[in-house]
Amino acid sequence: MEKVPSAIDFSLTAIISGLGRLSIMMWRTVKALKSLFTSLHLILGQLYYIGVKSVWLISITSVFTGAVSAWQAAYQFEGYVPLRYLGGAVGKTVLIELSPVLTALVIAGRVGAGIAAELGSMKVTEQIDAMESMAVDPIRYLVMPRFVAGIIMLPILTLLSDFIAMMGALIVAVSFVEMSSEMFINGFKQMFIMSDLTSGLIKAACFGAIISMMGCYHGFNTDGGAQGVGLSTTQSVVASAVLILIADYVMATILFSI
Amino acid sequence: MIEIENLHKSFGQQVVLNGVNLTIRDGESLVIIGQSGCGKSVLLKHIVALLQPDSGRVVVDGQDVFSLRHKELMAYRKKVGVLFQFGALFDSMTVGENVGFCLRENMGMHSKDIIPIVAEKLKLVGLNGIEHKMPSEISGGMKKRVALARAIAAEPSILLYDEPTTGLDPITADMINELIVDVNKKLGVTSIAVTHDMASANKIADRIVMLYGGNVVWDGSPDEIVRTDNAMVKQFINGSMTGPIQVN
Numbered sequence: 001m002e003k004v005p006s007a008i009d010f011s012l013t014a015i016i017s018g019l020g021r022l023s024i025m026m027w028r029t030v031k032a033l034k035s036l037f038t039s040l041h042l043i044l045g046q047l048y049y050i051g052v053k054s055v056w057l058i059s060i061t062s063v064f065t066g067a068v069s070a071w072q073a074a075y076q077f078e079g080y081v082p083l084r085y086l087g088g089a090v091g092k093t094v095l096i097e098l099s100p101v102l103t104a105l106v107i108a109g110r111v112g113a114g115i116a117a118e119l120g121s122m123k124v125t126e127q128i129d130a131m132e133s134m135a136v137d138p139i140r141y142l143v144m145p146r147f148v149a150g151i152i153m154l155p156i157l158t159l160l161s162d163f164i165a166m167m168g169a170l171i172v173a174v175s176f177v178e179m180s181s182e183m184f185i186n187g188f189k190q191m192f193i194m195s196d197l198t199s200g201l202i203k204a205a206c207f208g209a210i211i212s213m214m215g216c217y218h219g220f221n222t223d224g225g226a227q228g229v230g231l232s233t234t235q236s237v238v239a240s241a242v243l244i245l246i247a248d249y250v251m252a253t254i255l256f257s258i
Numbered sequence: 259m260i261e262i263e264n265l266h267k268s269f270g271q272q273v274v275l276n277g278v279n280l281t282i283r284d285g286e287s288l289v290i291i292g293q294s295g296c297g298k299s300v301l302l303k304h305i306v307a308l309l310q311p312d313s314g315r316v317v318v319d320g321q322d323v324f325s326l327r328h329k330e331l332m333a334y335r336k337k338v339g340v341l342f343q344f345g346a347l348f349d350s351m352t353v354g355e356n357v358g359f360c361l362r363e364n365m366g367m368h369s370k371d372i373i374p375i376v377a378e379k380l381k382l383v384g385l386n387g388i389e390h391k392m393p394s395e396i397s398g399g400m401k402k403r404v405a406l407a408r409a410i411a412a413e414p415s416i417l418l419y420d421e422p423t424t425g426l427d428p429i430t431a432d433m434i435n436e437l438i439v440d441v442n443k444k445l446g447v448t449s450i451a452v453t454h455d456m457a458s459a460n461k462i463a464d465r466i467v468m469l470y471g472g473n474v475v476w477d478g479s480p481d482e483i484v485r486t487d488n489a490m491v492k493q494f495i496n497g498s499m500t501g502p503i504q505v506n
Contacts, residue, residue, distance in 0.1 A: 127346050136360070
Protein backbone atom coordinates (compact mmCIF):
# COMPACT_ATOMS: atom_id res chain seq x y z
CA MET A 1 0.00 0.00 0.00
CA GLU A 2 2.77 2.40 0.93
CA LYS A 3 5.58 2.56 -1.58
CA VAL A 4 9.15 2.96 -0.46
CA PRO A 5 10.62 6.27 -1.57
CA SER A 6 13.75 5.56 -3.57
CA ALA A 7 15.40 8.94 -2.97
CA ILE A 8 15.11 12.03 -0.82
CA ASP A 9 12.13 14.09 -2.00
CA PHE A 10 13.00 17.78 -2.39
CA SER A 11 9.63 18.94 -3.81
CA LEU A 12 8.03 21.99 -2.18
CA THR A 13 5.04 19.93 -1.01
CA ALA A 14 7.35 17.36 0.61
CA ILE A 15 9.38 20.08 2.35
CA ILE A 16 6.30 21.90 3.69
CA SER A 17 4.61 18.70 4.85
CA GLY A 18 7.90 17.52 6.40
CA LEU A 19 8.31 20.80 8.31
CA GLY A 20 4.71 20.50 9.48
CA ARG A 21 5.21 16.95 10.77
CA LEU A 22 8.50 17.92 12.41
CA SER A 23 6.86 20.90 14.14
CA ILE A 24 4.04 18.70 15.44
CA MET A 25 6.54 16.14 16.73
CA MET A 26 8.60 18.85 18.45
CA TRP A 27 5.49 20.33 20.05
CA ARG A 28 4.34 16.91 21.28
CA THR A 29 7.88 16.26 22.61
CA VAL A 30 7.86 19.53 24.56
CA LYS A 31 4.41 18.65 25.93
CA ALA A 32 5.72 15.21 26.93
CA LEU A 33 8.35 16.88 29.14
CA LYS A 34 5.67 17.01 31.85
CA SER A 35 6.34 13.26 32.23
CA LEU A 36 10.07 13.91 32.72
CA PHE A 37 10.27 12.60 36.28
CA THR A 38 8.16 9.50 35.64
CA SER A 39 10.35 8.66 32.62
CA LEU A 40 13.70 8.87 34.40
CA HIS A 41 14.42 5.17 33.80
CA LEU A 42 14.03 5.71 30.06
CA ILE A 43 16.17 8.87 30.10
CA LEU A 44 18.93 7.09 32.04
CA GLY A 45 19.02 4.35 29.41
CA GLN A 46 19.43 6.93 26.68
CA LEU A 47 22.07 8.88 28.63
CA TYR A 48 24.06 5.66 28.77
CA TYR A 49 23.54 4.86 25.09
CA ILE A 50 24.24 8.37 23.78
CA GLY A 51 26.90 9.35 26.30
CA VAL A 52 28.79 6.54 27.96
CA LYS A 53 28.90 4.35 24.85
CA SER A 54 30.32 7.26 22.82
CA VAL A 55 33.23 8.04 25.14
CA TRP A 56 35.85 5.96 23.30
CA LEU A 57 34.84 7.23 19.89
CA ILE A 58 34.90 10.86 21.05
CA SER A 59 38.24 10.31 22.80
CA ILE A 60 39.89 8.96 19.66
CA THR A 61 38.51 11.65 17.33
CA SER A 62 39.31 14.43 19.83
CA VAL A 63 42.93 13.50 20.45
CA PHE A 64 43.63 13.66 16.71
CA THR A 65 41.57 16.83 16.31
CA GLY A 66 43.72 18.56 18.94
CA ALA A 67 46.92 17.10 17.53
CA VAL A 68 46.26 18.21 13.97
CA SER A 69 45.14 21.67 15.18
CA ALA A 70 48.44 22.17 16.99
CA TRP A 71 50.43 20.89 14.03
CA GLN A 72 48.61 23.10 11.50
CA ALA A 73 48.73 26.17 13.77
CA ALA A 74 52.46 25.73 14.36
CA TYR A 75 52.99 25.45 10.58
CA GLN A 76 50.97 28.62 9.91
CA PHE A 77 52.60 30.57 12.77
CA GLU A 78 56.09 29.89 11.45
CA GLY A 79 57.79 33.21 10.69
CA TYR A 80 54.66 35.31 11.48
CA VAL A 81 53.39 34.63 15.01
CA PRO A 82 55.44 33.76 18.12
CA LEU A 83 54.91 30.14 19.23
CA ARG A 84 53.95 31.22 22.74
CA TYR A 85 50.48 31.99 21.35
CA LEU A 86 50.03 28.40 20.10
CA GLY A 87 48.23 27.14 23.22
CA GLY A 88 45.83 30.09 23.17
CA ALA A 89 45.07 29.85 19.46
CA VAL A 90 44.50 26.10 19.56
CA GLY A 91 42.44 26.44 22.74
CA LYS A 92 40.08 29.00 21.23
CA THR A 93 39.66 26.98 18.03
CA VAL A 94 38.98 23.76 19.93
CA LEU A 95 36.64 25.21 22.57
CA ILE A 96 34.59 27.45 20.30
CA GLU A 97 34.40 25.45 17.11
CA LEU A 98 36.16 22.15 16.64
CA SER A 99 35.03 20.21 19.70
CA PRO A 100 31.32 21.14 19.58
CA VAL A 101 30.97 20.69 15.81
CA LEU A 102 33.11 17.58 15.35
CA THR A 103 31.63 15.90 18.43
CA ALA A 104 28.15 16.62 17.08
CA LEU A 105 29.00 15.29 13.61
CA VAL A 106 30.50 12.10 15.05
CA ILE A 107 27.49 11.61 17.35
CA ALA A 108 25.12 12.26 14.44
CA GLY A 109 26.82 9.36 12.66
CA ARG A 110 26.78 7.01 15.62
CA VAL A 111 23.70 7.94 17.64
CA GLY A 112 21.48 9.77 15.13
CA ALA A 113 21.76 6.91 12.65
CA GLY A 114 21.17 4.40 15.45
CA ILE A 115 18.02 6.18 16.62
CA ALA A 116 16.63 6.43 13.07
CA ALA A 117 17.37 2.75 12.38
CA GLU A 118 15.90 1.55 15.68
CA LEU A 119 12.72 3.61 15.46
CA GLY A 120 12.44 2.94 11.71
CA SER A 121 12.53 -0.80 12.35
CA MET A 122 9.93 -0.39 15.08
CA LYS A 123 7.74 1.58 12.67
CA VAL A 124 7.85 -0.93 9.81
CA THR A 125 7.27 -3.90 12.14
CA GLU A 126 4.23 -2.14 13.69
CA GLN A 127 5.86 -1.92 17.14
CA ILE A 128 5.04 1.80 17.32
CA ASP A 129 1.43 1.06 16.33
CA ALA A 130 1.35 -1.64 19.01
CA MET A 131 2.57 0.85 21.61
CA GLU A 132 -0.04 3.39 20.56
CA SER A 133 -2.79 0.76 20.59
CA MET A 134 -1.85 0.01 24.22
CA ALA A 135 -2.52 3.68 25.08
CA VAL A 136 1.19 4.39 25.59
CA ASP A 137 2.24 7.61 23.88
CA PRO A 138 5.25 6.76 21.64
CA ILE A 139 6.41 10.38 21.77
CA ARG A 140 6.57 10.19 25.57
CA TYR A 141 8.14 6.73 25.60
CA LEU A 142 10.53 6.90 22.63
CA VAL A 143 11.16 10.51 21.57
CA MET A 144 11.22 12.59 24.74
CA PRO A 145 13.90 10.48 26.55
CA ARG A 146 16.18 10.63 23.49
CA PHE A 147 15.60 14.38 23.13
CA VAL A 148 16.44 15.07 26.78
CA ALA A 149 19.44 12.72 26.75
CA GLY A 150 20.78 14.38 23.58
CA ILE A 151 20.58 17.84 25.14
CA ILE A 152 22.29 16.66 28.34
CA MET A 153 24.98 14.39 26.86
CA LEU A 154 26.30 16.47 23.96
CA PRO A 155 27.67 19.26 26.23
CA ILE A 156 29.24 16.60 28.50
CA LEU A 157 30.85 14.82 25.54
CA THR A 158 31.99 18.19 24.19
CA LEU A 159 33.61 19.02 27.53
CA LEU A 160 35.41 15.67 27.40
CA SER A 161 36.40 16.37 23.81
CA ASP A 162 37.74 19.84 24.81
CA PHE A 163 39.99 18.28 27.42
CA ILE A 164 41.25 15.39 25.27
CA ALA A 165 41.80 17.60 22.22
CA MET A 166 43.93 19.99 24.31
CA MET A 167 45.90 17.01 25.59
CA GLY A 168 46.48 15.93 21.97
CA ALA A 169 47.60 19.46 21.09
CA LEU A 170 49.92 19.57 24.10
CA ILE A 171 51.54 16.25 23.13
CA VAL A 172 52.22 17.53 19.59
CA ALA A 173 53.48 20.90 20.88
CA VAL A 174 55.89 19.28 23.34
CA SER A 175 56.97 16.36 21.15
CA PHE A 176 57.27 17.89 17.69
CA VAL A 177 57.14 21.70 17.90
CA GLU A 178 59.86 21.91 20.55
CA MET A 179 57.76 23.93 22.98
CA SER A 180 57.72 23.42 26.69
CA SER A 181 54.45 22.36 28.26
CA GLU A 182 54.59 25.49 30.48
CA MET A 183 54.75 27.75 27.42
CA PHE A 184 51.79 25.95 25.78
CA ILE A 185 49.67 26.05 28.97
CA ASN A 186 50.55 29.68 29.73
CA GLY A 187 49.57 30.64 26.18
CA PHE A 188 46.25 28.85 26.66
CA LYS A 189 45.61 30.51 30.03
CA GLN A 190 46.51 33.95 28.71
CA MET A 191 43.90 33.85 25.93
CA PHE A 192 41.23 31.74 27.68
CA ILE A 193 37.92 33.40 28.53
CA MET A 194 35.07 31.48 30.11
CA SER A 195 32.54 32.49 27.45
CA ASP A 196 34.57 30.53 24.86
CA LEU A 197 33.89 27.37 26.82
CA THR A 198 30.24 28.12 27.69
CA SER A 199 29.34 29.17 24.15
CA GLY A 200 30.75 25.86 22.86
CA LEU A 201 28.63 23.98 25.40
CA ILE A 202 25.50 25.96 24.52
CA LYS A 203 26.06 25.08 20.86
CA ALA A 204 26.57 21.42 21.83
CA ALA A 205 23.21 21.31 23.66
CA CYS A 206 21.51 22.68 20.56
CA PHE A 207 23.30 20.12 18.36
CA GLY A 208 22.15 17.37 20.77
CA ALA A 209 18.54 18.46 20.24
CA ILE A 210 19.03 18.47 16.44
CA ILE A 211 20.60 14.98 16.35
CA SER A 212 17.99 13.30 18.54
CA MET A 213 15.09 15.08 16.84
CA MET A 214 16.31 14.19 13.34
CA GLY A 215 16.85 10.56 14.34
CA CYS A 216 13.37 10.31 15.87
CA TYR A 217 11.64 12.21 13.07
CA HIS A 218 13.12 10.12 10.28
CA GLY A 219 12.62 6.91 12.25
CA PHE A 220 8.93 7.71 12.83
CA ASN A 221 8.41 8.55 9.16
CA THR A 222 9.94 5.36 7.79
CA ASP A 223 7.95 3.57 5.08
CA GLY A 224 8.44 0.14 3.57
CA GLY A 225 10.92 -2.43 4.81
CA ALA A 226 14.69 -2.66 5.04
CA GLN A 227 15.14 -0.21 2.17
CA GLY A 228 12.98 2.35 3.95
CA VAL A 229 14.95 1.93 7.18
CA GLY A 230 18.21 2.42 5.26
CA LEU A 231 16.87 5.56 3.60
CA SER A 232 15.67 6.98 6.94
CA THR A 233 19.07 6.36 8.48
CA THR A 234 20.81 8.17 5.63
CA GLN A 235 18.32 11.05 5.74
CA SER A 236 18.78 11.39 9.48
CA VAL A 237 22.57 11.70 9.25
CA VAL A 238 22.46 14.05 6.24
CA ALA A 239 19.81 16.29 7.82
CA SER A 240 21.66 16.36 11.16
CA ALA A 241 24.98 17.27 9.52
CA VAL A 242 23.45 20.07 7.43
CA LEU A 243 21.40 21.46 10.33
CA ILE A 244 24.40 21.31 12.70
CA LEU A 245 26.47 23.45 10.33
CA ILE A 246 23.62 25.90 9.72
CA ALA A 247 22.87 26.14 13.46
CA ASP A 248 26.59 26.60 14.13
CA TYR A 249 26.65 29.67 11.89
CA VAL A 250 23.42 31.09 13.33
CA MET A 251 24.61 30.63 16.92
CA ALA A 252 28.03 32.06 16.11
CA THR A 253 26.36 35.25 14.91
CA ILE A 254 24.30 35.39 18.12
CA LEU A 255 26.96 34.33 20.67
CA PHE A 256 29.89 36.18 19.13
CA SER A 257 28.35 39.40 17.81
CA ILE A 258 31.06 41.51 16.20
CA MET B 259 -21.45 -2.38 20.42
CA ILE B 260 -19.19 -1.26 17.59
CA GLU B 261 -20.83 0.63 14.73
CA ILE B 262 -18.84 1.47 11.62
CA GLU B 263 -20.70 4.09 9.62
CA ASN B 264 -19.95 5.03 6.02
CA LEU B 265 -16.16 4.78 6.49
CA HIS B 266 -14.03 6.11 3.63
CA LYS B 267 -10.23 5.96 3.43
CA SER B 268 -7.87 6.57 0.53
CA PHE B 269 -4.08 6.56 0.29
CA GLY B 270 -3.25 8.99 -2.50
CA GLN B 271 -5.33 7.93 -5.51
CA GLN B 272 -5.99 4.46 -4.11
CA VAL B 273 -9.42 4.08 -2.53
CA VAL B 274 -9.18 1.43 0.20
CA LEU B 275 -12.42 1.83 2.14
CA ASN B 276 -15.38 3.11 0.17
CA GLY B 277 -18.23 3.64 2.61
CA VAL B 278 -18.01 0.61 4.89
CA ASN B 279 -21.04 0.05 7.14
CA LEU B 280 -20.84 -2.67 9.78
CA THR B 281 -22.25 -3.34 13.23
CA ILE B 282 -20.64 -5.73 15.72
CA ARG B 283 -22.69 -6.75 18.73
CA ASP B 284 -21.23 -7.10 22.23
CA GLY B 285 -19.64 -10.50 22.75
CA GLU B 286 -19.77 -11.33 19.05
CA SER B 287 -16.82 -12.91 17.23
CA LEU B 288 -16.72 -11.34 13.78
CA VAL B 289 -14.31 -12.39 11.06
CA ILE B 290 -13.61 -10.13 8.09
CA ILE B 291 -12.39 -11.99 5.03
CA GLY B 292 -11.12 -10.66 1.73
CA GLN B 293 -8.18 -10.57 -0.63
CA SER B 294 -4.80 -9.31 0.47
CA GLY B 295 -4.73 -5.54 0.18
CA CYS B 296 -8.52 -5.12 0.21
CA GLY B 297 -8.42 -2.94 3.32
CA LYS B 298 -9.08 -5.43 6.14
CA SER B 299 -6.12 -4.31 8.25
CA VAL B 300 -6.86 -0.66 7.46
CA LEU B 301 -10.39 -1.15 8.76
CA LEU B 302 -9.02 -2.75 11.94
CA LYS B 303 -6.63 0.17 12.50
CA HIS B 304 -9.55 2.58 12.24
CA ILE B 305 -11.35 0.74 15.04
CA VAL B 306 -8.47 1.42 17.42
CA ALA B 307 -8.02 4.93 15.93
CA LEU B 308 -4.50 4.28 14.65
CA LEU B 309 -5.68 5.70 11.32
CA GLN B 310 -7.98 8.66 10.74
CA PRO B 311 -10.67 8.20 8.07
CA ASP B 312 -11.31 10.60 5.20
CA SER B 313 -14.95 10.50 6.32
CA GLY B 314 -17.28 8.31 8.35
CA ARG B 315 -17.41 7.23 11.97
CA VAL B 316 -16.52 4.36 14.25
CA VAL B 317 -18.87 4.46 17.22
CA VAL B 318 -18.03 2.25 20.19
CA ASP B 319 -20.56 2.10 23.02
CA GLY B 320 -22.08 5.37 21.80
CA GLN B 321 -18.76 7.27 21.44
CA ASP B 322 -17.26 8.28 18.10
CA VAL B 323 -13.62 7.25 18.54
CA PHE B 324 -12.37 9.94 16.15
CA SER B 325 -13.89 12.78 18.14
CA LEU B 326 -12.43 11.65 21.47
CA ARG B 327 -10.04 13.97 23.30
CA HIS B 328 -6.53 12.62 23.97
CA LYS B 329 -7.31 11.35 27.49
CA GLU B 330 -10.60 9.81 26.37
CA LEU B 331 -8.85 8.12 23.45
CA MET B 332 -6.23 6.67 25.81
CA ALA B 333 -9.03 5.40 28.08
CA TYR B 334 -10.76 3.84 25.06
CA ARG B 335 -7.56 2.16 23.85
CA LYS B 336 -7.11 0.57 27.27
CA LYS B 337 -10.32 -1.36 26.54
CA VAL B 338 -8.95 -2.69 23.25
CA GLY B 339 -6.33 -5.41 22.75
CA VAL B 340 -4.71 -5.83 19.36
CA LEU B 341 -2.87 -8.85 17.99
CA PHE B 342 -0.80 -7.53 15.09
CA GLN B 343 -0.08 -9.51 11.93
CA PHE B 344 3.53 -10.34 12.79
CA GLY B 345 3.13 -10.02 16.53
CA ALA B 346 4.82 -6.60 16.74
CA LEU B 347 6.65 -7.68 19.89
CA PHE B 348 9.14 -5.11 21.18
CA ASP B 349 12.39 -6.76 20.14
CA SER B 350 14.50 -4.92 22.73
CA MET B 351 12.42 -6.39 25.59
CA THR B 352 12.05 -9.89 26.98
CA VAL B 353 8.83 -11.85 26.56
CA GLY B 354 7.87 -11.01 30.15
CA GLU B 355 8.51 -7.29 29.63
CA ASN B 356 6.45 -7.38 26.46
CA VAL B 357 3.45 -8.99 28.15
CA GLY B 358 3.71 -6.67 31.15
CA PHE B 359 4.43 -3.53 29.11
CA CYS B 360 0.94 -2.10 29.21
CA LEU B 361 0.57 -2.84 32.93
CA ARG B 362 3.87 -1.13 33.75
CA GLU B 363 3.75 1.87 31.44
CA ASN B 364 0.07 2.51 31.34
CA MET B 365 -1.38 1.38 34.60
CA GLY B 366 1.63 2.22 36.77
CA MET B 367 1.74 -1.25 38.35
CA HIS B 368 4.84 -2.42 40.22
CA SER B 369 6.99 -5.37 39.12
CA LYS B 370 5.87 -7.58 42.02
CA ASP B 371 2.24 -7.17 40.90
CA ILE B 372 3.04 -7.55 37.21
CA ILE B 373 5.03 -10.80 37.45
CA PRO B 374 2.09 -13.05 38.47
CA ILE B 375 -0.20 -11.50 35.84
CA VAL B 376 2.42 -12.07 33.14
CA ALA B 377 2.85 -15.69 34.26
CA GLU B 378 -0.94 -16.19 34.27
CA LYS B 379 -1.40 -14.76 30.76
CA LEU B 380 1.50 -16.78 29.38
CA LYS B 381 0.01 -19.90 30.95
CA LEU B 382 -3.32 -19.08 29.31
CA VAL B 383 -1.62 -19.17 25.89
CA GLY B 384 0.31 -22.32 26.82
CA LEU B 385 3.73 -20.76 27.28
CA ASN B 386 4.93 -21.28 30.82
CA GLY B 387 8.31 -20.07 31.97
CA ILE B 388 9.55 -18.21 28.89
CA GLU B 389 9.42 -14.76 30.50
CA HIS B 390 13.18 -14.28 30.21
CA LYS B 391 13.51 -15.22 26.55
CA MET B 392 13.94 -12.54 23.88
CA PRO B 393 11.46 -12.45 20.94
CA SER B 394 14.34 -13.40 18.62
CA GLU B 395 14.75 -16.68 20.54
CA ILE B 396 11.21 -17.97 19.98
CA SER B 397 9.38 -19.35 16.93
CA GLY B 398 6.78 -17.53 14.82
CA GLY B 399 3.91 -19.42 16.44
CA MET B 400 5.21 -18.65 19.91
CA LYS B 401 5.55 -14.97 18.97
CA LYS B 402 1.87 -14.90 18.00
CA ARG B 403 0.93 -16.50 21.32
CA VAL B 404 3.09 -14.05 23.27
CA ALA B 405 1.48 -11.22 21.30
CA LEU B 406 -1.91 -12.63 22.26
CA ALA B 407 -0.86 -12.79 25.91
CA ARG B 408 0.22 -9.14 25.65
CA ALA B 409 -3.06 -8.18 23.98
CA ILE B 410 -5.11 -9.71 26.82
CA ALA B 411 -2.80 -8.63 29.69
CA ALA B 412 -4.87 -5.56 30.55
CA GLU B 413 -8.12 -7.56 30.22
CA PRO B 414 -9.67 -5.66 27.31
CA SER B 415 -13.32 -5.88 26.37
CA ILE B 416 -12.57 -5.75 22.63
CA LEU B 417 -9.95 -7.90 20.89
CA LEU B 418 -8.75 -7.24 17.37
CA TYR B 419 -6.79 -9.92 15.51
CA ASP B 420 -4.91 -8.95 12.37
CA GLU B 421 -4.20 -12.05 10.28
CA PRO B 422 -3.66 -14.25 13.36
CA THR B 423 -2.58 -17.35 11.39
CA THR B 424 -0.62 -15.80 8.52
CA GLY B 425 2.81 -17.35 8.03
CA LEU B 426 2.15 -20.32 10.33
CA ASP B 427 2.05 -24.00 9.46
CA PRO B 428 -1.48 -25.56 9.50
CA ILE B 429 -1.01 -27.27 12.88
CA THR B 430 0.30 -24.15 14.63
CA ALA B 431 -2.42 -22.12 12.87
CA ASP B 432 -5.06 -24.47 14.25
CA MET B 433 -3.56 -24.12 17.72
CA ILE B 434 -3.80 -20.32 17.43
CA ASN B 435 -7.41 -20.64 16.27
CA GLU B 436 -8.27 -22.85 19.27
CA LEU B 437 -6.54 -20.35 21.52
CA ILE B 438 -8.54 -17.45 20.08
CA VAL B 439 -11.82 -19.33 20.58
CA ASP B 440 -10.75 -20.21 24.11
CA VAL B 441 -9.65 -16.66 25.00
CA ASN B 442 -12.79 -15.11 23.51
CA LYS B 443 -14.95 -17.52 25.54
CA LYS B 444 -13.02 -17.13 28.80
CA LEU B 445 -12.80 -13.34 28.67
CA GLY B 446 -16.23 -12.80 27.08
CA VAL B 447 -14.83 -10.18 24.72
CA THR B 448 -16.12 -8.72 21.48
CA SER B 449 -13.64 -9.85 18.87
CA ILE B 450 -12.91 -8.87 15.30
CA ALA B 451 -10.43 -10.88 13.27
CA VAL B 452 -9.29 -10.20 9.73
CA THR B 453 -7.99 -13.10 7.71
CA HIS B 454 -7.92 -14.71 4.30
CA ASP B 455 -7.57 -18.15 5.91
CA MET B 456 -11.01 -19.79 5.59
CA ALA B 457 -10.18 -22.59 8.04
CA SER B 458 -9.41 -19.93 10.64
CA ALA B 459 -12.55 -17.95 9.77
CA ASN B 460 -14.81 -21.00 10.09
CA LYS B 461 -13.30 -21.96 13.42
CA ILE B 462 -13.40 -18.64 15.25
CA ALA B 463 -16.35 -16.78 13.71
CA ASP B 464 -19.89 -16.33 14.94
CA ARG B 465 -20.34 -14.21 11.86
CA ILE B 466 -18.31 -13.63 8.69
CA VAL B 467 -18.29 -10.58 6.43
CA MET B 468 -16.46 -10.26 3.16
CA LEU B 469 -14.77 -7.05 2.06
CA TYR B 470 -14.26 -6.28 -1.60
CA GLY B 471 -13.74 -3.00 -3.45
CA GLY B 472 -13.75 -1.11 -0.16
CA ASN B 473 -17.20 -2.35 0.82
CA VAL B 474 -18.88 -5.21 2.66
CA VAL B 475 -20.21 -7.50 -0.09
CA TRP B 476 -21.41 -10.43 2.01
CA ASP B 477 -22.53 -10.92 5.63
CA GLY B 478 -23.56 -14.21 7.21
CA SER B 479 -22.76 -17.10 9.53
CA PRO B 480 -20.07 -19.78 8.96
CA ASP B 481 -22.89 -22.21 8.06
CA GLU B 482 -24.38 -19.81 5.52
CA ILE B 483 -21.06 -19.14 3.80
CA VAL B 484 -20.77 -22.81 2.83
CA ARG B 485 -24.19 -22.73 1.15
CA THR B 486 -24.07 -19.24 -0.34
CA ASP B 487 -24.41 -18.76 -4.08
CA ASN B 488 -22.73 -15.33 -3.94
CA ALA B 489 -20.25 -15.55 -6.83
CA MET B 490 -17.59 -13.43 -5.11
CA VAL B 491 -17.67 -15.44 -1.90
CA LYS B 492 -17.60 -18.73 -3.85
CA GLN B 493 -14.62 -17.54 -5.90
CA PHE B 494 -12.79 -16.49 -2.73
CA ILE B 495 -13.53 -19.73 -0.85
CA ASN B 496 -12.57 -21.87 -3.84
CA GLY B 497 -9.43 -19.81 -4.46
CA SER B 498 -10.23 -19.42 -8.14
CA MET B 499 -8.69 -16.84 -10.46
CA THR B 500 -11.80 -16.72 -12.63
CA GLY B 501 -14.90 -14.94 -11.38
CA PRO B 502 -16.17 -11.49 -10.51
CA ILE B 503 -13.19 -10.67 -8.25
CA GLN B 504 -10.55 -8.92 -10.31
CA VAL B 505 -7.04 -10.21 -9.67
CA ASN B 506 -4.39 -7.56 -10.17
